[in-house]
Amino acid sequence: MPGPTAILFVLLGTTTILLVVMLTRASLTATPAGKILAFLAFCVLPILCGFWGLSEHLERSKQTAFCLSCHIMQPYGQSLYASDPAYIPAAHFQNHRIPADEACYTCHTDYAMYGTIRVKLHGLRHIYVQYFGTPMNPIHLYDLYNNRECLHCHAGARSFENDTHTALLDQIKTNQLSCISSGCHDTIHNAASIDKVKMWRPQE
Amino acid sequence: MTTTNHKFPMSFRLSAVLLIVGLCVEAISLHWIHPIAFLAFFVIGGTFLGAGVLLFLYSIVFQHAPSGSDDSRSS
Numbered sequence: 001m002p003g004p005t006a007i008l009f010v011l012l013g014t015t016t017i018l019l020v021v022m023l024t025r026a027s028l029t030a031t032p033a034g035k036i037l038a039f040l041a042f043c044v045l046p047i048l049c050g051f052w053g054l055s056e057h058l059e060r061s062k063q064t065a066f067c068l069s070c071h072i073m074q075p076y077g078q079s080l081y082a083s084d085p086a087y088i089p090a091a092h093f094q095n096h097r098i099p100a101d102e103a104c105y106t107c108h109t110d111y112a113m114y115g116t117i118r119v120k121l122h123g124l125r126h127i128y129v130q131y132f133g134t135p136m137n138p139i140h141l142y143d144l145y146n147n148r149e150c151l152h153c154h155a156g157a158r159s160f161e162n163d164t165h166t167a168l169l170d171q172i173k174t175n176q177l178s179c180i181s182s183g184c185h186d187t188i189h190n191a192a193s194i195d196k197v198k199m200w201r202p203q204e
Numbered sequence: 205m206t207t208t209n210h211k212f213p214m215s216f217r218l219s220a221v222l223l224i225v226g227l228c229v230e231a232i233s234l235h236w237i238h239p240i241a242f243l244a245f246f247v248i249g250g251t252f253l254g255a256g257v258l259l260f261l262y263s264i265v266f267q268h269a270p271s272g273s274d275d276s277r278s279s
Contacts, residue, residue, distance in 0.1 A: 005234065012231050019220045019227075026212045042216075042260040046223050050253045053230045057242045069238045127239045 008052050015045040061123060062105040070126075072135055075191035076104075083200040086187040088180070094200055097153070108141075111152040138192060147172050150179045215267060219260040226252030 002010075018041035021028070028034040060066055068077035080103060082090040089107065092098045098106040109119050122142065129135050151173065154160040171177040179185050190197070212220075229249035233241040 008234070009231065012227050016224055016227050019224050023212065023217060023220045026216075029212075039264075042219060042223065043257055046227065046253050046257055049227060049230060050250065053234065053245060053249070056234060057245055060237050061239075061242060063237060066237050066239070123239075127243060130239070 004052075005056060008049070008056060011045065011052070012049055015041065015049055018045065058120065061120065062102045062109075064101055064103045064105075067104040070130060072130065072139060073104075075194050076189045078199070079189040079191060079194045079197075081199045081201075082190075082194065083198045084187075087190070087197075088185050088188055090200070094202075107149060109149070110146075111148055144175070145178065145180055147175050147177075147179050213263065213267060215259055215263040219256045219263060222252050222256030222259065226250075226254075226256055 022038055022041050029038045067073055079087060080090055080093040085091050093100060093103045109115055168177055172179065180188055226249050229252060230245055233245035233249060
């Protein structure tokens with residue numbers, strides 16, 4: 001079965017052909033059926049194509065390839081291949097604890113109501129800064145990393161149920177103690193020194 | 205022999221051209237996974253599509269129907 005992108009391309013082509021037909025055969029609009037067809041071609045289908053395209057682009061913006069298409073993000077992408085289990089993003093990416101093709105989005109989205117919209121607006125801010133401003137050097141998150149994003153998957157998991165986590169659960173849930181604070185899971189991307197780390201090469 | 209002389213008013217034709225350009229921009233942007241593709245779709249494609257649809261709606265509300273659509277025929 002063709003995917004949604006293929007169907008969208010068919011719809012784009014059909015709408016374009018209909019518009020060209022309408023342009024060249026205006027006599028079609030002489031009948032009520034022709035008027036309905038013209039309304040479809042000039043109004044309904046283009047709006048449908050526009051919103052479907054927007055949805056498709058939003059889905060694509062979740063892809064790891066999308067995030068790493070900016071030069072500034074490449075060391076962070078490289079860190080996903082660090083051959084060191086202490087690297088939290090690498091351990092998640094390499095062991096498929098997160099979807100490999102949506103690695104950045106899965107950990108950096110906002111698992112709250114309207115969180116997707118909020119992170120997409122942040123994404124627009126990234127684009128603005130990248131092309132019209134001066135990116136931070138080194139780049140960093142706008143806000144402190146919220147433990148909620150970790151707990152979204154880990155809370156309730158058997159591997160999470162140990163004495164340390166249980167004792168600190170209230171502090172973790174209220175963000176008084178960050179999961180990535182020093183002494184816990186504090187080896188994150190380390191983009192500045194990623195060139196010195198041995199890399200994992202996935203087998204084909 | 206009866207012939208018809210149907211022709212869209214300029215605003216309808218302009219609307220169609222704007223829509224076709226918008227749809228082409230959308231199709232091209234969907235071939236590329238990059239923030240610029242999203243921007244091109246949203247800013248350029250969205251503007252053309254929006255302008256095309258609005259011009260069409262404006263035309264059917266405030267302007268005459270395509271000439272010839274009132275069954276006028278010339279022989």
